[in-house]
Amino acid sequence: MSFTLPGQLADTPEEECAVFGVFAPGQDVARITGFGLQALQHRGQESAGIAVGDGASMVEAKDLGLVTQVFDEAKLAALEGFVAVGHCRYSTSGAAASWEAAQPHISAIDNVLVALAHNGTLVNTEALRAQLDAEGVVLRAGTDSEVAAKAIGHITQDTHHLRQGIRWLMEHMEGAYAMVLASPDALYAFRDPNGIRPLCIGGLPGGGWVVSSETCGLDIVGATYLRDVEPGEIVRFNRDGLTAEQGVPAARRASCIFEYVYFARPDSVLDGQSVYQARRAMGRILAREAPARADLVLGVPDSGVPAALGFAEASGIPFTDGIVKNRYVGRTFIQPTQEMRQMGIRLKLNPLPSVIGGKRLVVIDDSIVRGNTSRQLVAMLREAGAAEVHLRIVSPEVLWPCFYGIDTDTRDQLIAANMTLPQMNEWIGSDSLAFISLEGLRASLPDVCHPGFCEACFTGDYVVPVPLP
Template identity: 45%
Template structure:
């Protein structure tokens, strides 16, 4: 088994993105467009990527590689093996299955059915995957990977429906959890979102062709026009004749992942016809209103804290400053680090602007606090540079519950907010103050003027509230305890 380079210490204290999916139909050399789209979605998964294409003469072709898109899918020798006007792709960060680098876990997955082949790429997490896998294995299925997404292929294979879109409907009706899916047959591009719409999926138009993507920023890179979001519970089937829309699931109130607004999506993407950047700036505005503090500078923890820091500065009137500079060439991994280098911690990626910080009362704005280990290191860097005071303002509520819908969160016992009060967190990190935006404030920032309605929340906010819109059956079977009813 091939080992990946170790993650940089800075990345160990962040919620890990889920995955990114992209598909194109009706353009020459579709795989090249998919590679560009995956490059724009690289922030959603850096472990591995894959592309499957179809050509009338050569049939289905696939390539799966470890590492960044730019290091693999920009090579002409590889892209020439992926011809055709139809292709789908996936970038991966493992949230289910093996955590090591196992090529068989890299999507898209391919299956050969009686009516032809199909490939599928999935973003999200299937919360009843263990139960489905046991059932399928007992009925004779042979799994090739440890990924929960492979369950969909096996469920499709066992369906008695006469075509692949209908088989996919059958399969996805058995699946619980969160999923956005792009799939392809020889002639069709298919996109599906789960009934709650937890994970994102958007539709774009490129010339006479069409594109499906996790985010609008990936449509921009290929010059596609954003058309609309795929609706929660919707399946679209696209071929040479156009688009057909189906609603294969019982309708329920949607619960889109609110953390997409806070951190996962790129700031130049659009969610719900609203700029992600503008939402994050507004989070900073709300945070300044809820948790003011006398200080000299507002500094983002780059890069994810930048829009919120700008909003905080604008609302508070405290000057915005780049007190921390990010090494843009660091990447997510480094040289094989010695213990001495690893002990340098975040200094490999971030450095303090000492001339600016010295003697100042500094507000640091970050997107979240998970374990708190990185916050401690950043605080110490600021103090070592001569800051008079350090205050943390966090652009999300305390992350006190793990996510089971496609985000790699630590066990609840390792989440700082699950074990400490706000004051205890302040003492643990060692800062003059720490404040988190309230859940109501976050809802106001994303456009819900009245805040969060406890009886009918508009988003999935389980990582903050402990209220899971889909029961995490597999985790409960392993002993996970849900939040007690109030």
């Protein structure tokens, strides 16, 4: 069978970014934000930025690279104040990796600066950009996040109330957004009416508040989880305390179900559900839905490992560490040559022939998007001596692109949208291939405190209508 997919595209879904915010007078908010962003680094590795307010002004530092590459002790020490927002980015909308596209984005309200950081993707960016352009607002970055920041600043100049500017934006923008915004003396957090992207609130032990894309960002700075920002809600933190109001009415609840499969760190808790326990349950359910005769169960590091443990538990097949991941390749300033890039997965994963040689393997992975990585993985395991490779995936087939902050391109690049299951199995080269059912995936999330998920990448049911090109 002949089938070709673009070889240089990432073969896993990519999350757009992470946001983090702090309001804590008397504390080193820049350092707190730096640690928070390090905990959220898995959500984006293209750029990082922090903006800090001191009551009178805002200062910002951002650049391309990881948090630890962008910020050192001197840069953090120069960011003095008591309110901060931070961001680390993976691009899906607008400009790719560039300084202009790095966040936070700064906007002026008369002589006052505000800084905004955004996780998600807007689907009506062009309409908002055209409206701002017609009113003389200058846009440089080409991203939906910059459009949001400039819109808030532009509207607030007329109303003179920042929350009215935020509310106007929420009433007019469509798509997925979890945003944090800092003025010189306050922090704001707000979320789309469907709650597609996660955003939570924590309390610092020395006083003050933290807002984070995931609870692991709270944990690293010693903050106590308080609650999530509710869909459609605006939360303000200032010296008067925490106040909340409904910016737009909450709509059909549709939190991204892929957060539990892949994006979130396993030590995070989303909407009451432990991500680690969810992934373990996915493996157990998959073992019942798609059993295999094998000697060993392996998880593809890192997100596949908890599910592999669950699969081994339910099937009785021993779990083993048969694949070693190099967590630093691709996250440094050292760029691979074209010849090295062609090695693909070998730059990041290396099998252990002494463990898997002559064995029948069940290999657990989180998803298959384009299929290139799975194909390379199966070939690599066979070269290391595996007798059989049975591939088991703890998400259903990805059949539709995501327009809400995940980079899954178009349907013609999604292998499951173009092949039957037997065809995929043959092209990838596995001895058998199976995906968890959508019902099984839902059953792995018993502790989620709401009834609805966004499952558009599996079903094509888009909770927010997507404009046709």
